[in-house]
Amino acid sequence: MKIALLGYGKMGRIIEQFALDRGHEIVLKIDENNVDQKNSENLRLADVAIDFSTPHSVISNIESCFEAGLPLVVGTTGWYDRIPEMKNKCEESNNSLLYASNFSVGVNVFFFVNEVLAKIMNRYPQYDVLVEEIHHTQKLDSPSGTAITIAEGVLDGLDRKKEWVNELVGNGEEVVTKPDQLLIESHRIEDVPGTHTVVYSSEVDDIEFKHKAHGRAGFALGAVLAAEWLQGKKGFYSVKDMFDFNI
Ligand SMILES: NC(=O)C1=CN([C@@H]2O[C@H](COP(=O)(O)OP(=O)(O)OC[C@H]3O[C@@H](n4cnc5c(N)ncnc54)[C@H](O)[C@@H]3O)[C@@H](O)[C@H]2O)C=CC1
Numbered sequence: 398m399k400i401a402l403l404g405y406g407k408m409g410r411i412i413e414q415f416a417l418d419r420g421h422e423i424v425l426k427i428d429e430n431n432v433d434q435k436n437s438e439n440l441r442l443a444d445v446a447i448d449f450s451t452p453h454s455v456i457s458n459i460e461s462c463f464e465a466g467l468p469l470v471v472g473t474t475g476w477y478d479r480i481p482e483m484k485n486k487c488e489e490s491n492n493s494l495l496y497a498s499n500f501s502v503g504v505n506v507f508f509f510v511n512e513v514l515a516k517i518m519n520r521y522p523q524y525d526v527l528v529e530e531i532h533h534t535q536k537l538d539s540p541s542g543t544a545i546t547i548a549e550g551v552l553d554g555l556d557r558k559k560e561w562v563n564e565l566v567g568n569g570e571e572v573v574t575k576p577d578q579l580l581i582e583s584h585r586i587e588d589v590p591g592t593h594t595v596v597y598s599s600e601v602d603d604i605e606f607k608h609k610a611h612g613r614a615g616f617a618l619g620a621v622l623a624a625e626w627l628q629g630k631k632g633f634y635s636v637k638d639m640f641d642f643n644i
Pocket residue numbers: 403404405406407408409427428429430432449450451452454458471472473474475497498499500501542616
């Protein structure tokens with residue numbers, strides 16, 4: 398495949414390596430210094446675009462790919478309030494987009510088991526629950542996209558929680574949660590690629606369910622596999638459509 402990389406930072410560079418290893422070609426690289434080259438003529442040189450840019454630029458990148466008729470894989474987080482609108486635009490214009498808050502196999506297994514665990518915990522009201530995420534200090538969005546997906550999984554399964562709220566620890570604002578609110582606690586620590594934990598706590602014990610990324614390789618390989626999976630498909634997909642964990 399011929400790939401256009403939208404965003405050529407920490408993730409874009411690792412994705413390039415995995416794509417080349419798998420026999421693909423990079424035909425366009427866009428970052429904040431050459432956004433003027435992101436036009437339909439250049440985008441149409443590619444078979445697929447992979448966006449790991451910024452919450453601020455991702456919507457414009459999606460719209461440029463739709464205009465060019467270019468299938469798009471989106472790993473960028475921090476835009477999920479616009480999903481319904483982008484889904485409509487994608488379907489109306491007969492385009493294809495696949496997005497994921499996290500492309501790693503391990504996290505997607507985690508998402509599945511997290512939903513099962515939340516349903517089990519309906520039977521045990523003595524446990525409260527919180528989601529904790531830790532990322533590097535350059536991260537622009539909080540909570541992480543992965544933590545939002547995890548929180549949505551808990552809210553889907555656990556009847557006593559109705560909405561999530563976020564506290565960015567250390568920014569001076571402590572959040573007081575109501576019993577039906579699920580706290581997502583965000584921590585920013587130098588060089589941490591991504592750690593997510595769901596903690597159920599009772600008076601007598603804690604249950605901790607944790608995923609810890611050792612680096613960015615799992616995210617990057619997953620994004621290239623998603624671009625391969627998207628070839629020949631039309632419509633708006635999430636990474637859930639790629640995996641089948643049903644047992
Ligand atoms: N879904 C997943 O599996 C993962 C998602 N991410 C997400 O990917 C995004 C990027 O992460 P990193 O690579 O760590 O960030 P980074 O800050 O290292 O790279 C961002 C890149 O976007 C570029 N950029 C800025 N404005 C742009 C524009 N208008 N058009 C195109 N590119 C533009 C910057 O120049 C830079 O090259 C973040 O939203 C992060 O949360 C990160 C890791 C895994």
